[in-house]
Amino acid sequence: MQPKLSIRTSIPLMLILSSGLPAGPLLGAEPSTLTAQEVIDRIKAHTGGSWSGGTVDTFKAGDPSTPVTGIVTTFAATFDVLQRAAASGKNLIITHEPTFYSHLDETQQLTADPVFQAKLAFIQQHHMVVWRFHDHWHSPAMTRDGIMQGMVTALGWEKYQNPGNQALFTFPETDLAAFAGSIKARLNIRDMRVVGDPTQKVQHVFFLPGAAGADRQIRALELPDVDVLVVGESREWETVEYARDAVSQHKPKGLIVLGHVVSEESGMIYCAEWLRTFVKEVPVEFIAAGEPFQ
Numbered sequence: 001m002q003p004k005l006s007i008r009t010s011i012p013l014m015l016i017l018s019s020g021l022p023a024g025p026l027l028g029a030e031p032s033t034l035t036a037q038e039v040i041d042r043i044k045a046h047t048g049g050s051w052s053g054g055t056v057d058t059f060k061a062g063d064p065s066t067p068v069t070g071i072v073t074t075f076a077a078t079f080d081v082l083q084r085a086a087a088s089g090k091n092l093i094i095t096h097e098p099t100f101y102s103h104l105d106e107t108q109q110l111t112a113d114p115v116f117q118a119k120l121a122f123i124q125q126h127h128m129v130v131w132r133f134h135d136h137w138h139s140p141a142m143t144r145d146g147i148m149q150g151m152v153t154a155l156g157w158e159k160y161q162n163p164g165n166q167a168l169f170t171f172p173e174t175d176l177a178a179f180a181g182s183i184k185a186r187l188n189i190r191d192m193r194v195v196g197d198p199t200q201k202v203q204h205v206f207f208l209p210g211a212a213g214a215d216r217q218i219r220a221l222e223l224p225d226v227d228v229l230v231v232g233e234s235r236e237w238e239t240v241e242y243a244r245d246a247v248s249q250h251k252p253k254g255l256i257v258l259g260h261v262v263s264e265e266s267g268m269i270y271c272a273e274w275l276r277t278f279v280k281e282v283p284v285e286f287i288a289a290g291e292p293f294q
Helices: 013-017 036-047 079-087 114-125 146-155 176-187 214-222 239-248 260-275
Strands: 059-061 071-074 092-095 129-132 165-175 193-195 201-208 228-231 254-257 284-286
Touching (some): 059 114, 071 079, 071 260, 146 165, 146 176, 146 260, 165 176, 176 201, 201 214, 214 228, 214 239
Parallel strands (some): 228 254
Antiparallel strands (some): 193 254
């Protein structure tokens, strides 16, 4: 929830809201001198662990010394998200996933690409800074994985979570069709896929948001007390085919593929809430990237 505004101006609030000015500090308010680097330094202090290197959690675009007018958290710094952030007067974008189409945000091959050039130009024109928050938001140095925390809250699964393994859940018995339908409705998913017998009984569920990889996914499905694995995405020739073979062998196993974005996006809602506990100088907002598929 955004903090209540303290209005210190004689200009009527309705005039400000209808003026077409970008959202941000009210007229007459002292501008913040907080820089993007200072925000990231606070994040590092609050996550703990080692930041010595070997991480993708780095600046992807913009000057870290830029004064911050507002912060946006998001699953991905898409062009649409950047436009909405700029329109709201916010210039520090904290993204969970890459900005420039590869895990390491390598751009050498994109220097003449018109889509890349337009995106980079927009960032520069609006004095924006993009920083990725992936490895350490998932880090075991955190009390809880930030993405998992936000997703469990969004799904309403808190009371079903195993205290010794945050990826394992035990539910009242239902069937696969009903369980999958409850997730689809809760997260308002347009495009979700399920492998398994719709009538299969479901009680023990393993949840791996994002793209955990076939090794971890298959190991989870191998567990004798796991009925269903819920993932963000999987290569269709890996975990998907393993699950399909298990079903053909009449093993009580199911696989639910949510889509990468919806399997992690609520974790970045939680990120905005978490940031507001120690960044008070500027507004912090979550902006949804949303499902890419129609």
